[in-house]
Amino acid sequence: MVPIYTVTKKGFKKMIRSLDKRYVIPSRTYFSQVAIPDLYEKCRAKVETELSKVEYYAVTTDLWSSRTTEPYISLTVHFIDEDFTLKSRCLQTAFFPENHTSENIAAGLREAVAAWGLDETRQVCITTDNAANMVKAASLNEWTRLQCFGHRLHLAVENAVKKDGRINRTAGVCKKLVGHFSHSWKARSALEKAQKELNLPSLTSLCDQWRQVQWVQSQLS
Template identity: 30%
Template sequence: MAKKRSVIWEFFVVDEDTKYAVYNTFQAKVSKGGSSTKSYTTTNLVSHLTKHLDVIHKIVNEVQELSKPWDINDTRSQRVHKRIGEMLAVDCQPLLMVEDVGFKRVLQTLEPHYKCPNRKYFTDTIVPKIFTGMKEVCKLIGTAKYISFTTDVWSSSVSIISLLSLTAHWVDDTFVKVSAVLHAQAVEESHTGEHIAAQMEWMLQNWEIPRDKVHIVISDNASNMVKAMNDASFAHFGCFAHSLQLVIKDGLFVQRTINDILAIC
């Protein structure tokens, strides 16, 4: 058989009855024209193919659409954005992780259409959106008659900003203990009792918790925390575990042998 030179044969195959060719896409028989092998042409095939150009274009467009990356605001992208934001929060991962090469490779393997945004997008958009959604816990807190709180000021070796935490504890209608970490407020000013008291007041207002629901606040025994609770007129008690730790520490360091061992180390 002679070699088929025309590109038309990328769309057709010769039928058993050589007078016809079969269109690959629609499996339609199309006459090759003429009355004998010598008079067959591809003109009729080309003519038939042009009738289906719109369909071919549509197929090509659909294929291209399927291969395109999802838009950042696509519902599928938003679903993945949210899961990544939750992962960063739950696993205490740095926001810079979303720009790591290895992390991007994993995402590309799992879902080639997903393009991970940069750190700023998660900081400015996704994390605040998740936080707003988490404030639904206000509805649960609203059902509690009384709420106790634990709080502490803590700092990181990689940041100059300290954080004041606020965790709520209450018993629900079925007498099950519930705890929720509500807030970590940046403390950029001096850690004075007055300032901590003001921050505590603001956090409670932000979470729509009235003062008459505050049962007791537990913190360490630092003088500024004690003063803050007194200034804010909150019932306060020093953390027993913290007090015990201080006793153990003092009990160890009054022993000369312990200090000698540490000095040698």
């Protein structure tokens, strides 16, 4: 789970030499053009073999943006194998630069299902969030749609929290507190110094955790 160019870094090369001086690290081109594509083809062939034996299946899908705001669409298939074991396989997370209209989403999903040789008539249902374009896309494809329980639960909790002024005030104070120490290096240094002097646990990691929570909430909203 690291970038391919890691194999060109001095530190990585030094570590490999320490492990085995005889080993020659392949180039980044080898990994990008030979090793990874080969792994993909083997993995795809294995998944296709599994899917060829599936009688009925369900799928889930979602649209999301990367940290660099690039749009993607994912498709995951769920099925029960011959041993009656529930299996899930992420078939694709594909770049989706087209406008996120229901027509484009419907076409993209239909192409993805066809690319994996799945028979639409054997699809039991598709699970999506409640976005209008997703709902209509499933309707355009005439696919039975189920609402995402996780998304519904998130909306229920969010709406319940909004109605409680005490929680809003508490969250507001936390946001201001974390924001203050996150945007001021001097304040953060002073906090760390005070914590050490008073033998208190470091709270700077909480700032990072809160930022992660905020990022997750923004993705779910």
